[in-house]
Amino acid sequence: METSMGVWLALLLGLFPALGWLLWWWNDLWYALPLKFRYSSTGTRLPPGHLGFPFLGEMITFLWYFKFLRRPDEFINSKRRKYGDGEGMYRTHLFGSPSIIACFPSITKYIYRSGDVFIVKWPNVDLMGKTSLGAVHGKAHARIRSYVTNAINRPDSLRRIAVHVQPRMVAALQSWAHKGQLKGYSEVKKVTFENIGKLFVNFEPGPGLESMDKLFNGLLKGIRAQPFNVPGFAYHHAIQCRKKLEAIFRVELEKKKKNGNGVETTNDLMDGLMQIEDDEGKKLSDQEIVENIIGLVVGGYDSTALSSTWALYFLAKFPNVLEKLREENMAACKNKKGEFITSEDLSRMKYTANVVEETIRMANIAAINFRLATREVEYKGTNLDYNSRNVIEIKSDIIWVHIYAGYKIPKDWKVILWIRYLHTNPENFDDPMCFNPDRWNKPAKPGTFQVFGGGSRICPGNMLARLQIALFLHHLSVGYKWELVNPDAGIIYLSHPIPVDGVEIKFSKI
Ligand code: HEM
Numbered sequence: 001m002e003t004s005m006g007v008w009l010a011l012l013l014g015l016f017p018a019l020g021w022l023l024w025w026w027n028d029l030w031y032a033l034p035l036k037f038r039y040s041s042t043g044t045r046l047p048p049g050h051l052g053f054p055f056l057g058e059m060i061t062f063l064w065y066f067k068f069l070r071r072p073d074e075f076i077n078s079k080r081r082k083y084g085d086g087e088g089m090y091r092t093h094l095f096g097s098p099s100i101i102a103c104f105p106s107i108t109k110y111i112y113r114s115g116d117v118f119i120v121k122w123p124n125v126d127l128m129g130k131t132s133l134g135a136v137h138g139k140a141h142a143r144i145r146s147y148v149t150n151a152i153n154r155p156d157s158l159r160r161i162a163v164h165v166q167p168r169m170v171a172a173l174q175s176w177a178h179k180g181q182l183k184g185y186s187e188v189k190k191v192t193f194e195n196i197g198k199l200f201v202n203f204e205p206g207p208g209l210e211s212m213d214k215l216f217n218g219l220l221k222g223i224r225a226q227p228f229n230v231p232g233f234a235y236h237h238a239i240q241c242r243k244k245l246e247a248i249f250r251v252e253l254e255k256k257k258k259n260g261n262g263v264e265t266t267n268d269l270m271d272g273l274m275q276i277e278d279d280e281g282k283k284l285s286d287q288e289i290v291e292n293i294i295g296l297v298v299g300g301y302d303s304t305a306l307s308s309t310w311a312l313y314f315l316a317k318f319p320n321v322l323e324k325l326r327e328e329n330m331a332a333c334k335n336k337k338g339e340f341i342t343s344e345d346l347s348r349m350k351y352t353a354n355v356v357e358e359t360i361r362m363a364n365i366a367a368i369n370f371r372l373a374t375r376e377v378e379y380k381g382t383n384l385d386y387n388s389r390n391v392i393e394i395k396s397d398i399i400w401v402h403i404y405a406g407y408k409i410p411k412d413w414k415v416i417l418w419i420r421y422l423h424t425n426p427e428n429f430d431d432p433m434c435f436n437p438d439r440w441n442k443p444a445k446p447g448t449f450q451v452f453g454g455g456s457r458i459c460p461g462n463m464l465a466r467l468q469i470a471l472f473l474h475h476l477s478v479g480y481k482w483e484l485v486n487p488d489a490g491i492i493y494l495s496h497p498i499p500v501d502g503v504e505i506k507f508s509k510i
Contacts, residue, residue: 027051031098032091039408044378047100047407048083049091057093066493072367076103076421087381089407094416095123100373100409103418105428105447107379111371111415112454118371118415120457124223127238128298129291133460144284144292145460147276151269152199153463155343162343162467165195168205169475176507177480184503185309189213192305192468200269200293201252212248215241219294220302224495242294249290269293300461303365306496307465308472310363311355313503314435315477316484321437325355326477333478346470354437356469360451362435364497367420369453373409380406419450482507 022029028051039045052058065075079090079101088104102108111118122128125135133144151157172191176182193213197203203212222238229236249270256270273289284292315322328351332341346352409415424432428448429439452459459465485504492500 023053026054027057027093027098030054031093035408035410044406044408046410047089047091048086049079049101051091051093051098055096057096057098059094062094063494070490070493072493073421073424076101076418087379087407089379089409092416095414097414098410099414099416101416101418103421103425105422105445105450106381108417108419108422108450109447109454110379111417112450112457114377115455115457117374117377119374121370121372121414122223123370124225124227124235124238127219127223127235127242128295129287131285131288132291132295134295134299134457139278141456143276143278144273144288145456147272148269148292148296149460151272153460158343158463158467161199161464162346162471163340164199165468166340166471166475168194168198169472173475173480177509180508181485181504181506183501184312184505185305185498186502188308188312188472189302189305192308193301195468196297196301196304198268200297201249202268202270203252212245215245215248216297216301219245220298221495223298245294246290249293250286253286253289269296296461299459300464302496304461304465304468306365306498307360307363308469309498309503311359311469311473312476312482312505313484313499314359314362315355315473316482316505317487318435321355321435322477324351324437325473328352329474329477332474341471341474343467346467346474349470351437352470352473353466354440355473356466357440357449358435358437359469360465361423361429361449362433364420364423364451366451366453367418367493367497369417369419371415371417373411373413373415376411377409378406379409417450417453419453422448422450479510480507481510 031051032046035046050058052061062075065078066072076090079086083090085104088102088107090101090103092099092101102111119137120134122134125132128134130136131140133141133148136144152161168191172187172194176187190213193216194205194209197205197209197212203209218241219238222235222241225234225238227235229239252270253274256274270289270293273284273292276284315325328349332345332349422428425448426432428445452462452465482505485506486499486501489499489501489504491497
């Protein structure tokens with residue numbers, strides 16, 4: 001009896017570690033092992049790394065660094081320590097897919113430029129709409145994109161937008177001074193949404209806009225959530241929000257159609273989308289118009305609001321920067337006699353532009369970006385002198401020569417472009433965690449600054465975002481002073497980086 005108990009105990013004790021080992025290597029055995037066999041004869045291999053547990057992959061490790069330790073860059077640093085540089089590529093399993101992480105400028109640049117092979121694949125893209133700019137490909141993408149870029153990212157449109165957005169910014173800052181103490185993030189969000197509402201669909205501030213703001217917040221939360229369409233889950237709630245938003249925009253679209261099909265109405269973004277025609281004179285369908293408006297608000301709303309909020313935070317932490325910024329902005333409005341600043345004025349304000357670039361570099365709103373490999377790709381790196389990479393090793397008196405033949409990116413694997421690490425890696429930016437706008441007096445090293453993504457998908461709102469932040473900095477610096485209520489507040493990194501207190505500030509007129 002005692003003997004059989006002992007056998008069972010030994011079996012159990014052996015079984016648990018064996019099971020643990022199997023689970024730990026499950027995804028590697030399932031996804032990577034067959035590929036390793038296939039590649040062994042070619043001399044190429046998968047990038048180093050670990051795919052982790054079934055279904056979860058390395059999600060727990062990712063959350064450990066991003067959510068619990070709140071040291072997001074250690075996620076990549078720990079891989080570099082464990083596996084070496086690996087050309088800035090590591091295999092992993094994240095967000096439900098086997099993936100290759102790309103975190104060095106050379107490889108991210110290569111992926112962005114090879115847009116025909118590495119296509120965009122956002123998680124939960126159905127929430128934005130299957131016909132929205134971020135979801136469509138090829139001709140459909142080019143057609144909508146060229147219109148959107150013209151409407152929001154070219155000098156003449158920016159000139160017009162600069163005039164439109166300033167009154168709301170000025171009014172918002174005045175109301176902040178009346179309040180005295182406020183949460184920067186929620187206040188910046190309000191004014192950003194009011195401006196976007198006006199520019200995109202000619203909506204005026206009021207209760208209608210406020211409830212839409214709530215719906216968009218619900219939608220945004222779902223985009224970053226696990227896609228469980230079950231009541232109580234963020235994704236399910238986001239679908240409900242999306243349906244309501246769609247209904248609101250459809251009503252607006254019908255109104256515009258009645259008032260002359262968008263031709264002589266308000267000249268907002270929806271009017272413009274109603275006018276686009278392809279080579280055969282075909283216009284966008286109602287569904288395409290509505291989904292693109294939703295997609296553009298999703299792309300441009302929180303990202304711009306978060307960046308402006310980070311500007312408030314950094315300027316409070318670095319008063320020397322605020323002083324220089326104020327000096328330049330005061331000088332710019334010396335001869336203005338009450339008129340607003342223009343986009344031309346801004347183009348001459350070098351230091352303000354530097355503060356904008358440094359803010360968006362350090363804010364790292366889009367920490368990662370996704371692509372999907374539509375075919376198998378061999379990446380040999382940028383240094384063509386492969387011989388210098390071959391490794392000679394002497395083991396047990398035998399000379400082993402490891403021939404470097406590059407890494408494979410397997411077909412149908414995701415590529416996760418780790419943009420954040422480009423901006424926080426000291427090899428790319430000196431003293432990267434220091435807010436130093438003067439570093440932009442000379443251009444960044446090639447490929448190291450990719451806040452807005454790259455290639456044919458580069459953010460079409462990048463100049464609009466810069467403009468809005470610069471205008472905000474202008475009115476803020478010339479008229480107000482503020483301090484952080486909790487200067488030592490920790491920072492949360494998921495779903496987006498923001499100080500835990502939402503940047504609570506004491507705010508007053510100068
Ligand atoms: C600081 C603010 C912003 C940041 C950091 C940001 C960042 C990004 C990034 C990283 C991408 C992915 C690019 C790629 O896949 O290569 C993107 C795409 C996009 N962004 Fe932005 N963005 C910002 C502001 C805006 C604004 C103001 C708008 C519009 C009003 C906008 C609309 C879009 C759209 C529609 C796409 C998809 C483009 C496509 O697939 O062709 N973004 N953005």
